[in-house]
Amino acid sequence: MMNSINNLELVKKLVNEAAPVIKIEQIDNQQLAFEIEKRDVHHVLTVLKNSGWKQLSYMSAVDWIDANKFELVYVVFNWDKPVYVQIRAMIDRNNPEMDSILPIFPGVKYYEREAHEFFGIAFPGNPDYHKQLILEGWDDLPPLRKDFDPSAYSDRKFPSREYPADFSVVDPKNKSIEKRKERKVRANALRTGGNKQ
């Protein structure tokens, strides 16, 4: 327990010395979050990597549509001083762009490709970021943006089919189809306020 407190203090000291910190948040006794400026991300990640936080666990983005911002998230981990560090930075939503951290963490390559595909963020410095990875032939807004509506997309992309002919088999003894039609008319009448048609 004493060790983990020392590690937390060490991380705070490292990040505070490297760059101005907007906000520190302690999630539990083995996880810290720092909000910093976009321009400081590379420097902070380099400092952390040189101090042993050399595993990039996760990288992605969050869409804060009300503030018109994207929040980039980098989670790094040190196996010898076990503290998870989240580095978060806001970037503009209208023309989202962030220099790639590929020179620092080569493993970020596919995370950045995924973030470009799902949020439309550009990562100059990553040679393949614009290539298609998962969504084949996608022709709409990047899907994880909050203003993308999946049900509207599916209605537009896959319209409900209209059948020109009625293929239902009619058995003169079986009245169930007629009954179903009657029920439909009645239900519609109730919904539209007694307006039978």
Add this chain to the structure above:
Amino acid sequence: MKEMKLFLGPQHPGMHGNASVHMFVDGDIIKRSYLLPGMLHRGFEKQMERKLWVNNISLIPRVCVPEPDINEMAFATAAEKLLKLEVPERAHWIRMIILEFARISSHLMSYGGLGGPTGNYTLMYHAHADRNLILDIFEKITGARVYHQYIVIGGVRKDLPEGIENDMHAFINSLESRLTEYRDLGIDNPTIIKRIKDTIMLPEEVVWELGVTGIGMRSAVGKTYDLRKVVPYARYDQVEFEVPTSDYSDARATLDIKIKEVQQSINIIRQCLTKMPEGPVRVKPGRGQSMRWTVPAGHAYSPIESSRGEFGYYMVSNGGTNPYRVGVRGASYPQGLLGIEKYLPGTRIDDAALWVDTMGICSPEIDR
């Protein structure tokens, strides 16, 4: 010789799940390769934003098919971190039992999966038969065989049924006695040793470059880098177990570690069954209506040691009844995508299936 394109797709017995490896080969040496995911993409991260916290319980196990319980655990712990919720003591121990059974079942599946690329199908039949017995136990506890939806926010759904301890003891005793048989059939079998020794090497610098975790990392680095030891969750700090490592990292070493980990999981389950206290197993997670409760705003990342490496959920709440953003860190993401692009070239065609098996690549968690 002219370069030729080959396709190792889902129909191949050595391929796990619905992804495919595209290889450009010269003779039988792979020159370039890449993984093509996307055949299984179901938009989970988007769907989770549109569902209540409770509703998501039915969705998350689908993120990784062979090992669904880690998803439930990662989702529940991330939400509990945001809620600052203390789970009842007994629920922690039940969760550990479930997670260790899931680890054994996943290891059996992947160890048996060695039978596909090497042609030793007997191993696969044995492993799947034993895995089926674990699924029987899961069915008795949770009512479902594969997708259990058992670990929920605030504990587990229901207490263990009466008399299940006997079933568990009977199963782990029989499996323990069969572990030498598994070794003889698989990694100690001379034909298989000849096939897998010194293939799929994973040097230490590649581990750090890609961000490989789990068994691949422990075999390459040789240290006990296991999240159950390093960042203990549930009650892993109160049970005694060893983390098997190796000083040589090839396909045989990773499979050897898998069998040793099965033994350790058996030991953990035994300790859980004796140390488990009585008591409630679930608390109400939040204020509000029975389903539409809210979670305080915040960001949390919850790492879990799965059978294939670090598995985590990055969860953002804005104080609403739905998650604002859920990000899934799949355990096989780094070695599955970047590993196949960078380090599969140079090996032979028949090693591709072995790579996919020993690295533990699970395509649904790449396509979530």
